[in-house]
Amino acid sequence: MSARVVAKPPSTFEIRVRGRVQGVGFRPAVWRIANELKLDGEVLNDGDGVIIRASGEQDAIATLIKRIRLECPPLGDVQSVEPHVLDRALSGGFHIAPSVGREGRTEVAPDVRTCPACISEIDDPSARRYRYPFNTCTHCGPRLTIVEGLPFDRELTTMAPFIMCSECRAEYNNPNDRRFHAQALGCLKCGPKARLIRLDGKTSRFDRGKVLDDVDAAASLIKKGEIIAIKGLGGYQLACDATNEKTVARLRELKKRDAKPFALMARDIAVIREYCILTPEDKQALSSAAAPIVIMPANGSKRLPPVIAPGLGALGFMLPTTPLHILILQTFGHPVVMTSGNLSDEPQVICDNDIATRLGGIATYALVHDREIANRVDDSVVRVSGGKARVIRRARGYAPAAIRLPNGFGSSPHVLAMGGELKTTFCNLKDGAAVLSQHQGDLEDALTFDEYKKSLALYTELFGHTPVALVIDKHPEYLSTKLGHERAKRDGIRLIEVQHHHAHVAACLAENGRELNAPAVLGIVLDGLGWGDDETIWGGEFLLADYRRYKRLGTLKPVAMLGGAQASRQPWRNLYTHLMAEMRWAGFTLNFGELEVHNFLSGQPRATLDAMLKNGINVPIASSCGRLFDAVAAALGICRYQQAYEGEAAARLEAIVDDTALREENDSLAYPFTIPTLNGSNLPYIEPLAMWNALLSDLAVKTSPGVIAARFHVGLAKAIANMTQRLALRSGNNARRFDTVALSGGCFQNRVLFEEVVRLLKIDGFTILSHVRVPANDGGLALGQAAVAAAQLIDKKKR
Numbered sequence: 001m002s003a004r005v006v007a008k009p010p011s012t013f014e015i016r017v018r019g020r021v022q023g024v025g026f027r028p029a030v031w032r033i034a035n036e037l038k039l040d041g042e043v044l045n046d047g048d049g050v051i052i053r054a055s056g057e058q059d060a061i062a063t064l065i066k067r068i069r070l071e072c073p074p075l076g077d078v079q080s081v082e083p084h085v086l087d088r089a090l091s092g093g094f095h096i097a098p099s100v101g102r103e104g105r106t107e108v109a110p111d112v113r114t115c116p117a118c119i120s121e122i123d124d125p126s127a128r129r130y131r132y133p134f135n136t137c138t139h140c141g142p143r144l145t146i147v148e149g150l151p152f153d154r155e156l157t158t159m160a161p162f163i164m165c166s167e168c169r170a171e172y173n174n175p176n177d178r179r180f181h182a183q184a185l186g187c188l189k190c191g192p193k194a195r196l197i198r199l200d201g202k203t204s205r206f207d208r209g210k211v212l213d214d215v216d217a218a219a220s221l222i223k224k225g226e227i228i229a230i231k232g233l234g235g236y237q238l239a240c241d242a243t244n245e246k247t248v249a250r251l252r253e254l255k256k257r258d259a260k261p262f263a264l265m266a267r268d269i270a271v272i273r274e275y276c277i278l279t280p281e282d283k284q285a286l287s288s289a290a291a292p293i294v295i296m297p298a299n300g301s302k303r304l305p306p307v308i309a310p311g312l313g314a315l316g317f318m319l320p321t322t323p324l325h326i327l328i329l330q331t332f333g334h335p336v337v338m339t340s341g342n343l344s345d346e347p348q349v350i351c352d353n354d355i356a357t358r359l360g361g362i363a364t365y366a367l368v369h370d371r372e373i374a375n376r377v378d379d380s381v382v383r384v385s386g387g388k389a390r391v392i393r394r395a396r397g398y399a400p401a402a403i404r405l406p407n408g409f410g411s412s413p414h415v416l417a418m419g420g421e422l423k424t425t426f427c428n429l430k431d432g433a434a435v436l437s438q439h440q441g442d443l444e445d446a447l448t449f450d451e452y453k454k455s456l457a458l459y460t461e462l463f464g465h466t467p468v469a470l471v472i473d474k475h476p477e478y479l480s481t482k483l484g485h486e487r488a489k490r491d492g493i494r495l496i497e498v499q500h501h502h503a504h505v506a507a508c509l510a511e512n513g514r515e516l517n518a519p520a521v522l523g524i525v526l527d528g529l530g531w532g533d534d535e536t537i538w539g540g541e542f543l544l545a546d547y548r549r550y551k552r553l554g555t556l557k558p559v560a561m562l563g564g565a566q567a568s569r570q571p572w573r574n575l576y577t578h579l580m581a582e583m584r585w586a587g588f589t590l591n592f593g594e595l596e597v598h599n600f601l602s603g604q605p606r607a608t609l610d611a612m613l614k615n616g617i618n619v620p621i622a623s624s625c626g627r628l629f630d631a632v633a634a635a636l637g638i639c640r641y642q643q644a645y646e647g648e649a650a651a652r653l654e655a656i657v658d659d660t661a662l663r664e665e666n667d668s669l670a671y672p673f674t675i676p677t678l679n680g681s682n683l684p685y686i687e688p689l690a691m692w693n694a695l696l697s698d699l700a701v702k703t704s705p706g707v708i709a710a711r712f713h714v715g716l717a718k719a720i721a722n723m724t725q726r727l728a729l730r731s732g733n734n735a736r737r738f739d740t741v742a743l744s745g746g747c748f749q750n751r752v753l754f755e756e757v758v759r760l761l762k763i764d765g766f767t768i769l770s771h772v773r774v775p776a777n778d779g780g781l782a783l784g785q786a787a788v789a790a791a792q793l794i795d796k797k798k799r
Contacts, residue, residue: 010040010055010056010057010089011055011056011057011058011061011085012041012053012054012055012085012086012087012088012089012090013052013053013054013061013083013084013085013086014051014052014053014083014084014086015051015052015053015054015064015065015081015082015083015084016048016049016050016051016080016081016082016083016084017049017050017051017052017068017078017080017081017082018048018049018078018079018080018082018106019049019076019077019078019079019080019106019107019402020075020076020077020079020106020107020108020109020401020402021049021050021072021076021077021078021106021107022045022049022050022106022107022108022109022150022151022152023075023108023109023138023143023147023152023183024073024074024075024076024109024138024139025073025075025076025138025139025178025180025181026050026068026072026073026076027043027044027045027050027096027175027180027181028096028138028175028176028180028181029068029071029072029073029076030043030050030052030064030068031043031094031095031096031175032175032176033064033067033068033071034052034054034064034094035093035094037056037060037061037063037064038056038060039054039055039056039060039061039064039094040054040055040056040089040090040091040092040093040094041053041054041055041056041090041094042090042094042095042096042097043094043096043097044096044097044098044099044100045099045100045106045151045152045153046099046100046101046106046151047101047106047150047151047464048106049106049107050106052064052068053086053090054090054094055089055090055091061083065081065083068081069081073138073139074139074289075109075112075138075139075289076109077107077401077402079107079402079404079433096175096180096181099151099153100151101150101151106150106151106152107400107401107402107433107435108143108144108147108150108152108400108462108463109143109144109152109401110143110144110290110396110397110398110399110400110401111141111142111143111144111145111233111234111377111396111397112140112141112143112289112290112291112397113140113288113289113290113291113319113320113321113322113397114135114136114140114141114320114321114322114323114326115137115139115140117137117139117178118135118136118137118140118141118323119323119326121135122135122323122326122327128167128187128188129187129188131212131213131215131327132186132187132188132191132323133192133194133215133322133323133324133327133369134184134186134191134192134194134322134323134324134369134371135323136182136184136185136186136323137178137179137182137185138178138179138180138181138182139178140289141182141184141322142184142233144234144375144377144399144400144438145233145234145373145374145375145377145396146158146159146183146184146371146372146373146374147374147375147462148374148462149461149462150462150463150464152183153181153183154183154185157183157184157374158371158372158373158374159183159184159185159186159371162186162190162191162192162371163190164185164186164190165187165189165190167187167189168185168186168187168189168190168191171185172185192369192370192371193369193370194213194214194215194324194367194368194369195214195367195368195369195370196214196215196217196218196365196366196367196368197365197366197368198364198365198366199229199355199356199359199360199363199364199365199366200360200364201356214367215324215327215328215367216327218230218328218365218367219327219328219329219330219331219332221365222239222240222241222328222332222336223241223331223332225240225241225244225246225247226240226247226363226364226365227239227240227247227250227251227254227362227363227364228240228363228365228366228367229341229349229355229359229362229363229365229366229367230324230325230328230338230341230366230367231352231366231367231368231369231373232321232322232324232325233321233322233373233377233396234348234350234373234375234376234377234378234379234395234396234438235340235341235348235349235350235373235376235377235378236340236341236342236348236349236350236355236359236366237338237339237340237341237348238251238255238337238338238339238340238341238359238362238363239265239328239336239337239338239339240336240337241334241336241337242262242264242304242305242308242334242335242336242337243304243305243334243335244305245305245307248262248305248307248308248337249305249307251337251339251362252307254361254362255339255342255343255344255362256343256344257339257344258344258644258645259310259311259644259645259648260344260644260645260648261308261309261310261312261315261316262308262309262316262337262339263293263316263317263318263337263338263339263379264304264308264315264316264317264318264335264336264337264338265317265318265319265320265325265329265335265336265337265338266317266319266329266332266334266335266336267319267320267326267329267330267332267333268319269283269286269287269319271332271333271334271335272286272296272317272319272335274299274301274302275298275299275302275303275304275315275317275335276296276297276298276299276314276315276317277296277297277298277299278296279296279384281384281387281388281389282294282296282384282389284389285382285384285389286317286318286319287319288397289397290380290396290397290398291318291319291320291321291396291397292318292379292380292381292382292391292396292397292398293316293317293318293379293380293381293382294316294317294318294381294382294383294384294389295314295315295316295381295382295383295392296314296315296316296317296384297313297314298313298314298315304335308337311638311639311648311651311652311655312651312652312655313655313656314655316381317335318338318379321379321396324367324369325338328367340378340379341355341359342358342359343358343362345441345442345445345448346358346445346447346448347376347441347445347447347448347451348376348378350373350376351373352368352372355368375438375455375458376438376451376455377395377396377399377438378393378395378396378438378439379393379395379396380393380394380395380396380397380398380439381393383749383751385749385751385754385755386754386755386758386770388772389772390749390770390771390772390776391771391772391773391774391775391779392749392775392777392779393423393439393775393779394425394436394438394439394773394774394775394779394780395438395439396438398438398773399425399436399437399438399439400435400436400437400438400459402433402434402435403433403434403435403436403510403511403773403774403783404432404433404434405429405432405433405434405510405787405790406510406513406514406515406516407515407516408515408516408517408794409432409516409787409790409791409794410431410432411431411432411794411797412429412430412431412432412790412793412794413430413468413469413790413793413794413797414428414429414430414465414466414467414468415428415429415430415467415468415469415470415471415496415786415789415790415793416428416429416456416465416467416469416470416471416786417429417470417471417472417498417782417783417785417786417789418470418471418472418473418480418481418483418484418782418785419440419473419480419778419781419782419785420473420475420478420480420500420778420781420782421442421443421444421473421475421478421479421480421778422442422443422444422528422646422777422778423439423441423442423746423775423777423778423779424439424440424441424442424443424452424480424778424779424782425437425438425439425440425779425780425781425782425783426440426452426455426456426459426480426782427782427783427785427786428459428463428465428467428786429786429787429789429790430465434510434783434786434787435459435463436774436780436782436783437455437459437782438455439779440452440455442646443478443479443480444479449479452480453483467493468493468494468793469493469494469495469496469789469793470484470487470488470493470494470495470496471484471495471496471497471498471782471785471786471788471789472484472485472495472496472497472498472785473497473498473500473503473530473531473781473785474497474498474499474500474531475500475530475531476531496788496789496792498784498785498788498789499530499531499532499533499550500530500531500538500781501523501525501527501530501538501541501543501550501744501745502523502543502545502550502784502788503781503782503784503785503788504523504525504527504530504744504745504776504780504781504784505521505523505525505543505545505550505742505744505784506545506547506783506784506785506787506788507744507771507774507780507781507783507784507787508523508742508743508744508769508770508771508776508780508784509521509546509547509742509769509784509787510547510783510784510787511771511772511773511774511780511783512742512769512770514769516547516791516794518546519546519738519740520544520545520546520738521544521545521546521738521740521741521742521769522542522543522544522545522553522724522727522728522737522738522740522741522742523541523542523543523544523545523550523741523742523744524541524542524720524724524741524742524743524744524745524757525540525541525543525744525745526539526540526541526556526625526626526745526746526747526748526753527539527624527625527626527745527746527747527777527778528568528624528625528626528627528646528647528746529568529622529624529626532623533552536558536620536621536622536623537561537620537621537622537623537624538555538622538623538624539556539622539623539624539625539626539627539745540555540556540623540624540625540628540686541554541555541623542554542555542723542724542727544727544737544738545742547787547788547790547791548788548791548792548795552683553683553684553727554675554683554684554685554686554723554726554727555623555678555683555684555685555686556623556624556625556628556685556686557581557623557685557686557687557688558621558622558623558678558685559574559577559578559581559621559622559623559624559627559628560577560581560613560619560620560621560622561573561574561577561619561620561621561622561624561627562574562576562577562609562612562613562619563612563618563619564618564619564620567627567630568626568627568630568643568646569642569643570641570642570643571630571631571633571634571638571639571640571641571643571649572600572601572604572634572640572641574627574628574630574631574634575597575601575630575631575632575634575635575640576601576604576609577613577619577631578628578631578688578692579601579692580610580613582688582689582692583689583692583693585606585610591693591696592696592699592700594700595696595699595700596637597634597635597637597696597699600640623685625745625747626647626650626746626747628688628716629649629650629653629747629750630643630649630650632653632695632709632712633649633650633652633653634649635695635696635699636653636656636699636705636708636709637705638652638653638656638705639652647746650747650750653709653712654709654713654750654751654752654753656705656706656709657706657709657710657713657752658704658706658707658709658710659710661706661707661710661711662710662713662714662752669710669711669714670711670714670715670717670718671690671691671694671695671711671712671714671715671716672690672691672694672715673686673687673688673690673691673715673716673718673719673722674686674687674689674690675687675719675722675723675726684723684726684727686716686719686720686723691712691715691716694711695708695711695712698711710752713750713752713753713756714756716753717753717756717757717759717760718756718760720757720760721757721760721761721764724741724761724764724766725764728766739765739766739767740766740767740768740769741761741766741767741768741769742769742770743757743758743768743769743770743771743776744770744771744776744780745776745777746776746777746778748770748771748776749775749776749777754770758770
């Protein structure tokens with residue numbers, strides 16, 4: 001008699017999924033997998049992410065848990081999967097349930113470029129979304145820029161006012177459709193409408209027989225030399241024909257953007273290749289879902305007007321990011337300027353009511369639409385260095401995607417890091433996940449500071465953050481620092497100060513997954529300025545550091561900043577103080593009195609300058625690498641009297657580097673630096689006296705500026721490598737004090753310097769950590785602040 005088989009009762013689990021799992025097609029993916037496995041139950045959104053309740057065979061549920069990680073949609077990111085047994089069975093098949101609202105702990109996906117399927121529809125005359133400027137699905141389109149609350153459902157976005165037509169509703173409700181619960185879903189009948197208007201109050205008239213629609217009319221006006229304001233994903237943009245030199249010059253004048261390069265947009269890679277040298281990494285970055293602006297060397301074969309990027313040998317290109325941009329660029333076989341819609345240094349315009357007053361003096365026409373922008377988000381910027389595309393400005397396409405912190409940070413309490421002063425971002429950290437905001441800008445501008453405070457409030461509301469501590473930079477005059485003091489006092493919460501360059505190192509460690517309890521590294525931080533422990537300005541630092549602590553082991557030579565903040569704007573001031581610190585005026589005159597640069601400095605008010613230096617009046621001491629670059633640029637006549645934007649002199653100095661000289665890679669090319677110790681301390685520093693003598697001698701014999709620039713870059717890189725080697729072996733035996741080096745700070749966005757330093761340090765056997773996903777500049781500072789504070793709070797919790 002055969003044994004009777006008894007069926008096992010079904011198992012039932014509730015599965016909590018956290019991460020970037022809303023608005024990315026995650027629930028339809030779960031629905032599909034669950035139905036394939038013949039499970040009963042439901043999947044739904046809530047404020048914490050996604051909840052799955054499933055009944056069925058235990059092996060099938062285990063397979064579901066495995067597959068939701070492996071088959072997560074392309075825009076999703078599963079942070080954790082937490083199954084819990086339920087004591088009740090479910091029946092009736094598997095379905096997608098309505099969302100429920102709770103305190104927000106889930107992630108918001110970044111805005112991404114239009115996917116190929118949506119592009120094919122707007123190009124297909126037989127498709128019902130032919131030439132629809134806002135075509136989207138769960139795999140592409142707006143996210144952060146339209147969200148007003150969590151969970152990420154249509155009624156909590158700026159798409160709420162648009163009532164779907166029956167056809168769109170059917171797609172929205174069909175789990176097998178790629179538009180299932182695509183919150184920005186619409187069509188020509190029911191979605192947002194684009195409209196061309198004049199900003200001078202006159203009626204916009206164009207011949208309907210000669211253009212297809214308002215978007216086509218805007219493209220025609222660009223071709224005729226007009227400047228058009230365009231409502232993009234995260235703000236208004238200003239567009240004009242990049243080949244029309246007069247129009248580009250007019251845009252620069254009206255926008256009050258003296259020299260900072262303009263971003264360009266081209267319809268495809270083929271157009272970009274006509275103007276730039278593309279590496280495979282460049283092409284990959286351009287074509288990615290983030291679709292950032294990619295900075296690439298100009299190839300010289302086909303030239304754009306110099307006014308696009310004055311004094312630079314590189315151009316910043318992006319591909320069209322939305323269907324609206326695709327439709328505009330379709331008929332352009334050359335680039336279009338696509339720059340932020342604002343006056344220089346102000347935040348980008350996002351409100352329709354502001355365009356006439358803020359952009360009416362620049363553009364005559366505006367291509368507007370009736371979907372509101374909830375959150376201002378600029379275009380991201382990347383540059384390939386050392387074979388990797390490295391983020392310079394983290395915004396559209398990247399923010400606010402969470403950054404998972406490494407082992408040891410899982411129990412971190414919630415902290416809010418306020419960031420710095422320039423290129424500011426802020427960072428919310430909780431449960432080992434850091435949400436770094438999109439680029440906010442320079443807080444010195446009053447409008448930008450107001451927007452920064454609005455963004456802080458919005459993130460608090462959106463994610464339900466309640467920090468137990470605020471984290472600030474030590475610089476007493478940073479506006480973010482002052483605001484942190486005010487809010488900590490108001491809310492009665494802890495305030496943690498983090499030294500600027502320690503935060504830079506910690507950001508690099510966190511991005512690279514360096515564990516909380518890992519050994520210290522040598523952090524080399526080269527930037528413009530940061531408040532030092534000795535109340536001087538630091539900016540060229542060698543720190544033995546981990547997340548908890550740091551020790552300053554070395555530095556660049558501290559030199560006075562003549563006129564304080566003015567020295568950051570006028571490079572000649574840094575040149576003068578460097579030369580006075582190295583050789584005094586008498587020595588400079590004796591050896592190099594025939595040089596043009598001597599004549600220039602002779603014409604400055606030297607008596608006043610020398611009195612300031614002698615009496616210590618408005619001449620803060622700084623070990624700044626940025627100011628050293630400014631001084632060298634000034635010696636070569638680059639931006640000598642005034643910089644139009646922060647970092648211009650250094651960028652132009654890098655741009656003229658003679659690549660042929662650079663490839664020689666021999667010791668005779670490098671300018672010499674020495675490494676003595678500072679008076680009254682054992683702190684070694686990089687002394688540039690020998691470099692200045694060699695550079696001025698090269699000027700005397702009329703060595704080309706390109707070769708001089710190459711010799712400076714290689715010489716400084718070699719000095720950095722020599723300092724690293726010296727510090728590693730300083731313990732007096734063959735055992736190294738550290739074997740890993742972390743590179744951070746804005747000066748490492750200089751490709752020539754970065755690649756040469758990495759090459760030399762690798763020859764010496766060091767492991768190199770550097771930035772890729774987070775900016776090396778102060779845009780990454782808040783991440784480091786948050787990591788340092790979290791380490792302190794975790795330690796305190798354990799005690």
